[in-house]
Amino acid sequence: xxxxxxxxxxxxxxxxxxxxxxxxxxxxxxxxxxxxxxxxxxxxxxxxxxxxxxxxxxxxxxxxxxxxxxxxxxxxxxxxxxxxxxxxxxxxxxxxxxxxxxxxxxxxxxxxxxxxxxxxxxxxxxxxxxxxxxxxxx
Numbered sequence: 486x487x488x489x490x491x492x493x494x495x496x497x498x499x500x501x502x503x504x505x506x507x508x509x510x511x512x513x514x515x516x517x518x519x520x521x522x523x524x525x526x527x528x529x530x531x532x533x534x535x536x537x538x539x540x541x542x543x544x545x546x547x548x549x550x551x552x553x554x555x556x557x558x559x560x561x562x563x564x565x566x567x568x569x570x571x572x573x574x575x576x577x578x579x580x581x582x583x584x585x586x587x588x589x590x591x592x593x594x595x596x597x598x599x600x601x602x603x604x605x606x607x608x609x610x611x612x613x614x615x616x617x618x619x620x621x622x623x
Contacts, residue, residue, distance in 0.1 A: 486528050489538045494521040496545035500552035503617060517545075546572055553613060560620075568613030574606030 501513035553568035
């Protein structure tokens with residue numbers, strides 16, 4: 486669950502780096518770090534209910550989706566659009582997991598299907614993220 490918190494922290498910071506100037510990026514970094522510390526304290530000392538991770542992760546994911554959408558609009562880059570698709574696939578994977586959508590009861594359970602869709606999404610965020618790093622170095 487802490488790893489999910491790290492992912493949310495990363496989503497806030499990547500999204501900020503994609504669309505904001507350095508001053509606002511620093512503010513988002515500070516606020517998201519404080520939120521991460523509070524989340525970790527809550528997970529470690531109060532509750533490890535999965536809904537806590539979802540509540541922490543969902544706003545960060547939506548922010549990253551909007552950030553990639555803004556960059557896609559500004560640049561018309563297919564690789565920036567890959568970032569949008571990644572976040573959408575993450576939500577699709579979550580629906581598969583929650584709805585327990587199964588292709589085959591033994592070989593392709595809802596959990597396996599979730600991870601396959603998530604893998605595709607992670608590949609797309611790799612492509613979009615690599616593009617964003619290359620563009621930022623120019």
